[in-house]
Amino acid sequence: MHDTLLLWLILVPLLGAFLCIPLSERLSKSLALVTSLVGLCLGVILYTQFDASQVEKFQLVLSWPWIRSFNINFALGIDGLSFPLVILTKFMMPIAILASWNEDRRARAFMICYLFLDVAMTGTFLATDIFLFYVFWELMLIPMLLLIGVWGSKDRIYAALKFFLYTFVGSILMLVAIFYLFGHFQAQHGAYTSQISSFYHMAFDPDARLFGLNAQAWIFLAFALAFAIKVPMFPLHTWLPDAHVQAPTGGSILLAAVLLKMGTYGLLRFAIPIAPEAFRFFTPGIVVLSLIGIIYGAWVAFQQTDFKKLVAYSSVNHMAFVTLGICAFNVQSMSGAMMQMINHGLSTGALFLLVGMLYERRHTRNFNDFGGIASILPFYSFFLVFVACSSMGVPGLNGFVGEFLVLIGTYLANPLWGMVATTGVIFGSIYMLFMIRRVLFGPVTSAENRGLKDLSPREWAAILPLGIFIVLLGVYPQPLMNKFQPTLAKYLTDISVPQVPANKVSEVKVVAPPVDSPMEENHE
């Protein structure tokens, strides 16, 4: 069990999907839920097995030869970068399934799509072979395409195609970069390899230029474009609102909580370590796009009258913090970016869940149809305010930890970036508070809203774990941060992009661990 744990993380949902095929629609839902819970248990086992202090290599590795002539292996492994995201995936799966429990159209196929999505997401984070990573990365497109296109709302086909084609265009450019890496490695070493880590610190020919950019810059651009579409970064984000709005609730939850993280994970795993100098070269550009993303996302979210679209644009805003944190590239900002990934998963996942609950009751998402919900659905309203607070980064809840660390790190790297980004936090609060006012408070304008029922046990089961972890990670994030910080520290020294002047880096390291700062806030 120990040495094949990672394989089981992928196999369990796969087996579940195949077992669903002969079952009835009702039973397959239960089986999918059970499968995802088993996956969650495996995630808990993984938590106990994972040794954060071991940062040199991937852990729990397993590897089987696949295509020998190109030395391609079926290789899995885990380290501090992928560990939190795997746990997040396994944690969100049962919640997404519970969120879609009332989906009665073709429920079995729906569940099979979920389980395949689980396979693909987990595999993407676990793959240590670049070919295997690509297979999982693309595999994820198909179930998501079907989830949006079959079970979505009115413009579902348009949104599904847009989602697919955007991601496909990006990833196929990444494929060219992968080919180039393969060929280049073979030319240098005389043998093929497909191990991701063997492409780190590759020497590129600095004189091989195309349109004034060297090979490393092109490699970086190809990878970064694929991942930036997924994140999504500012000018490439247009697929996101469509996909989110049209997708069924569970699909939106997984899309926001896990799929977007694949983009930032990919940046960390591929683009930056493979092409560190190019990353340094392009950092200002990415920062500017992130800053635009933060402010633009907030402003556009503020303009929305559709509840779900607001949450979708809030994702643009929040994920831009992650890319900003990555670009600032110091201990604080990177830890913040990792935390922000998890936090965004939890809080935006929860927001989509809550939007879905209201949609199931009223079959509308327009703010004008709501108002005064707080007096009718007290528990629902409690959670909505709670999650919105987490999303805008109220101290004591998880959102604060990530944003705060990112902002500190960014400020240290470049005070101007930090200042601009901080204004984004204000805008972020504005649209969330505005949303709360329009949905929850004021007079009850629509008669249809009067008879609504508050949370059902199923909905409690879905929202409560999210709520617990939102508080837990806000008050005491240390256990989670301990899992990835050693890896991040090594990552930073390995790549050592001198963003912060040398004297500042040493200062930063001497200063009390950044993790404590949010906690002090809480104690006050």
Place this chain on the structure above:
Amino acid sequence: MNSVIEYFFYPLSPVLSPIVAGLLLIGAECFPKHSLKKLKYGIAGLAMLISLFATFSILSHWPIPFAATPLNAGTANIPTWLLAFAHGFRLDSASLMFFAAIAVFTFLSVVFMDLSFSTSEVKGEILILTMFIATGMMLLVSADNFIMVFLALELLSLPTYVLVGVTHKDRSACEAALKYFLFGSFATVLLVFGIALLYAQFGTLEIPRMAAAIQAHQGDIALSRVLVYSGLALIIIAVGFKIGAAPFHMWVPDAYQGAPTAITGFMGSAVKLAGFGLVMRLMWGLFLPFADHWVTLLNVLAVVTMFVGNLAALVQDNLKRMFAYSSISHAGYLLLAITSIPAAGPNQTILLYYLCVYGLLFLGLFAILALIEQQTKSTDIFQISGMGWSHPVLGACMAVFALSAAGIPPTAGFLAKYVVFLQAVRTGHTDIVIWAVVSSMVGAYYYLRTIVYLYMKDPREKLALPPAKQHAFALVCIVACALSMFYFAVTPVALGLSAR
């Protein structure tokens, strides 16, 4: 006498088996009773299985004496006619692999024929013609003499023209057959002219001697470049017609759309495979010393072919026509596999892997289309609306074929494209690969459209396919084709890809 078996019947058994079956089937036409239909299909299918079995048997006894000394077989008791034949016939591991693929494709085609023809009055002749085509294909991929190339190509082409127009009451089929015939014979003329020019230079029609002469004359002015280059150019144009590469692709959409659907499947898989077998033999076996000259040319053809195929397919509403254009685009990717010659010398496994995967998906896809056409008399894309739900298994198979053709993991189509592109990058064609990748992006849209119709559109009227019992074996074969898309992706070694 023993040597006749050893030098003739045994090594040629994969080729002889369809000939014998074809002759038997001609005899069987004396009994036009419907009840014999199953038997006739059985003979044809069995012949291909025997051929497959014989191929594997030869492979397991490799190297056999025939292959070891085809040219200077000094053994005393070999009749001269046999020796003469052996000079035109090259049996190596590449031809055997092509034999196996041709046998499997032809077997599947025979199984799927019934889907297109069970309601028409055409009966036995399709099987006879198919058997002779199979013979022609096998001879083509193992031809070692230009006379043999020409004969095999004609043995392959003439029955194919007839098969396209075999339902002669169907006007579009007649149009398709005529177009195919005119273009095909034009290509043959060019080929013959090309061969003649080469003969003028080398004074021999035997490919190995010609290759040796080219090798020896490298950089020598004694070689008349005009003759050789114009011969090469004419041959490239001729085979370009045969494999449907742009700009010689004009016949493909019409012929593929007009032909009976099961025949289209056969043409797109087996006949295309044989065409690429010929391209491989000529380009790698004969013209390799001139690689500098034709690689760029074929690369340009490849890029044009990919884009013509993928762009034109975007706007098609008829599935047959759409996948005909898709077939053109795949010819482009396959040409890229031809031009990517590693420093260690050409290696056919990547090309063959792509051809096999593509052939299987094309056969399966057109079998499903044949089934739909049999019921609805149309292959418009809206016919498959909601088919993924009303016919889950066939719908899923079709989705798998479309994804595989688009090259989306985890299907074998992805792996096939991946290794072709990888090989191309390795041999320095990075720029061509970028074009190929861009064209794949364009192509993704129309493959996706198939999926959209399968799963996301509501049918105008319910699609009622014939009951599963009626075509049980064909359905099993379709599912097997779909499963092979995953099997070959997981174990590419099964198609020799990892052999090293």
